[in-house]
Amino acid sequence: MTVKILALDTATENCSVALLTDDGIYFRSxxxxxxxxKKILPMVDDVLKEAGLSLNDLDALAFGRGPGSFTGVRIGIGIAQGLAFGADLPMIGISTLEAMAQGVYRKHGESAVATAIDARMSEIYWGRFLRQEDGSWLAQDAECVISPALVVEKSIDDENTWFTAGTGWEAYSDLLTQLPFRREISSIVYPDAQDIVSLAKIELLKGNTVSVEEASPVYLRDKVTWKKLPGRE
Structure with missing residues (x-):
């Protein structure tokens, strides 16, 4: 079955768009x-023009559902909802951590990935994933926001060599180098829409879509620190 899916992601410092068609993947990052x-909608226009398609030609719209920057996740979902609503498209939310795992597979062909995004506040967004035969990813460690020290404390060695992905590995390298399992560094630092769109195809073929109204973010953290402005209580 051939499908056409547009994916976008703004959950981290990286801004990306990808369009899956019969001819392959068109992308900007x-x-x-x-x-x-400023960047995301022109990127959407670019890939649609390059493929010679419009939003109404698509089967679904995918988005990076987080975790990541609170503002970035909100921007991505809001824009995705607007595009999907206008074209009456179902939506597919993809974990940014799983997208980085998919990026490691795309770049290095590796199937065991440990992901860590710098979540600030001395914490990381953490998850470990193993690739399955159908191309999806099985979480070995459930996605969570956690201190690097606690990850080290809770982790045990196993038979896998885990390829790392995400900004957390550099931000907290002094702590994460103490992990007991074997690691290799990958080139994947951020999630990318071309990996989101590949995972979204799997979900679409399984019928795992939501309506525009049901599309929701995954923040993992329910609080955020911010500097109070003068006069703000």
Whole structure:
């Protein structure tokens, strides 16, 4: 079965769009931490024009559902909902951690991936995944927000060599180097829409879509620190 899916992600510093068609994947990606709202829609226009398609030609719209930056996740979902609503498309939310695992497979062909995004506040968004025969990823460690020290404390060695992905590995390298399992460094630092769209195809073929109204973020953390402005209580 051939499908056409547009995917976008702004959950981290990377801003990316990908369009899956019969001819392959058209994509744009740029690290632009403060310019997501300026970059994302022109990227959408670019890939649609390159493929010669419109939103109404698509079967679904996928998005990075988090975890990641609170603002970035909200921007991505909000724009995705607007596009999907206008074209009456079902939506597919994909974990940004799983997308990084897929990126490791795409780049290195590896099937055991440990992901860590710097979540600030001395914490990381953490997950470990094993690739399955159908191309999906099985969580070995459930996605969570956790301190690097606690990850080290709770982890045990196993037979796998885990390929690392995400900004957390560099941000907390002094702690994460103490992990007991074998690790190799990958080139994947951020999630990318071309990996989101590949995972979204699997979900679409399984019938795992939601309506625009049901599309929701996964923050993992229910609080955020911010500096109070003068006069704000």
């Amino acid at each position: 740029e690290v632009a931490p403060r310019d997501h709202t």
